[in-house]
Amino acid sequence: MEKGANETAWETRLIEAAMYIALGFLSAGLLALAVLPAIYKRAVRLTREAMIATNPISYREVRAAQDAERARYAIALNRSEQALKDAGETAARYRAEAGQLKADGLRLKVELEQQLDQERRAMEAELTERSGTATKRLRQDLKAARKQLALTETELKKARSELEDAAAAHQTAPESSATGAPPARTPEAETVELATIAALESQIAQLKAQLAASGERNGTNPAHQIDTAAEALQKTVARLETELIEAETKYISAQAEVARLLADRRPQDTAGAKLEKKLRSELKEADDRRSSLVSELQHRDRLLQRALGQIERLRGELRTAPELAAIRTDMQTLVKLISNSPADALSSPQKPDETANQGQVSSPAGNPVAGLPDNPATTQSASALVKRIMKAQRASAPPPAHPPDQPSGSGPDRQPEKAQAEAASVKTKNKDVA
Known part of the structure; x- marks a missing residue:
């Protein structure tokens, strides 16, 4: 037990x-x-x-960086477009001003030429009218004076012939007295004839003075009047030529202003071209950066997919x-x-x-x-x-x-x-x- x-x-x-x-x-x-x-x-x-x-950058951060780069690219593109638009507007304004100045110069030249032509025609017409009227009046006065002078000369010749006859009769008076014939004229008759001759000569002198005074009043003579009108026309032509020269000077200054504006526009066009070239280079660099970011993003996406696949594989291995x-x-x-x-x-x-x-x-x-x-x-x-x-x-x-x-x-x-x-x-x- x-x-x-x-x-x-x-x-x-x-x-x-x-x-x-x-x-x-x-x-x-x-x-x-x-x-x-x-x-x-x-x-x-x-x-x-x-x-x-x-991989220090997450997918969201990569997308955010890509969006920021796109935004910067859009802003740069917008700025370049705005700058090009402003340059185009400035060039168009300069072209419009140059065209306006050129049109004003041409219009002023045409107006001055028309004004010169009109004044020249008016002066020629006025000169022709004045010269025709004066010539006609002078011819009439000259014709009347010549008629009066011819009459006076005729009377003078008649008086001279009578005087000669009287003198001849006076010379033959002693012979007639010797023969017992009466004399042909008396001294009183001779005195009357001499007075008549003096009166006719004074009348001739008066007619000549009147003719001279009429010539002085009407321009001395038609040739002098024509010369005076020609001088006036030359003065008018010279004045119009001076105005034409001034208009041409203004036109040349307008052309110089147009050339200056074009010269000012060329540097601006050059600056615009340089700006456009710079912006295009920046846009190209932005495209390159964008391509690099996209490639990097794709690479990281591949790495992420690879890591996810490895994680799933390890999970499967853990489960099994x-x-x-x-x-x-x-x-x-x-x-x-x-x-x-x-x-x-x-x-x-x-x-x-x-x-x-x-x-x-x-x-x-x-x-x-x-x-x-x-x-x-x-x-x-x-x-x-x-x-x-x-x-x-x-x-x-x-x-x-x-x-x-x-x-x-x-x-x-x-x-x-x-x-x-x-x-x-x-x-x-x-x-x-x-």
Whole structure:
């Protein structure tokens, strides 16, 4: 009896030690499962920081930089278009002013030529009219004076002939007195004839003076009047030529102003061309920068897609990892063994002798554990579980990163939660067993 009691106590101590060992391994596994999420989160954070370090610009920032570059390109293009528009308006205004000045010069020249032609025609007509009237009047006066002069000369000739006759008669008077004939003329008659001759000569002189006075009043003579009119016409022509010269001077100054405006416009056109060339070069540089940014963005998109593919691949590897599947299977087996063994031991309250006998009978392999035929398998499963947990910890030290928008209901995040739930159920069953 004493020997059987000792064997029973030894078996009880052995079972208790095995249970403590199993509980230790189980607690270690539960602690490992509790620490795994923190390790996983740290790995995710480190991986994200590494990706940010390799790619410091996010997709939104790249798009923002691209939009900013496009905005700068649009602003530069708008400024260049505005500058070209202003230069075109300035050139058009200068062209309009030059055309207006040229048209004014031509119009002024035409007006002056027309005015000169009209004044010349008017002067010629007036001169022709005045010369014709004066010539006609002078001719009439000259004709009348000539007629009067002819009459006076005729009377003078008649008087002279009478005087000659009287003189001849006076010379022949002594002969006639000697012969006793009476004289032909008396001294009184001669005096009358001389007075008549003097009167006729004075009348002739008066007619000549009157003719001279009429000539002076009417321009002395037609030739002098024509010369005077010609001089007046020459003065008018000279004045009109002076005005024409002034008009031509104004036209030349207008042409010089047009040339100056064109010369001023050429530097502006040159400046506009330089500005356009500069803006085109800037636009080309902006296009090159835009192309480089687009290529860099595409390169980063490819890197991002590659990283996402690698993350998905690592997630698949984690989901299909044999170590995790084996750990999960071993945990389930261990939980079943622990939950079934105490229940079988407590379900048959027998005496120590009977328990010992049953243990001796039911232990063909020499194991003195009564009612627990699977305890060696439990121990092996616990040791294998600990090894696999350590191996999984070492393997999960650099876990792959995943985007922050991954749903929490899928992926490897759920595996620690399942393990924690299983560990909680094991603790509950152990408490019930205790």
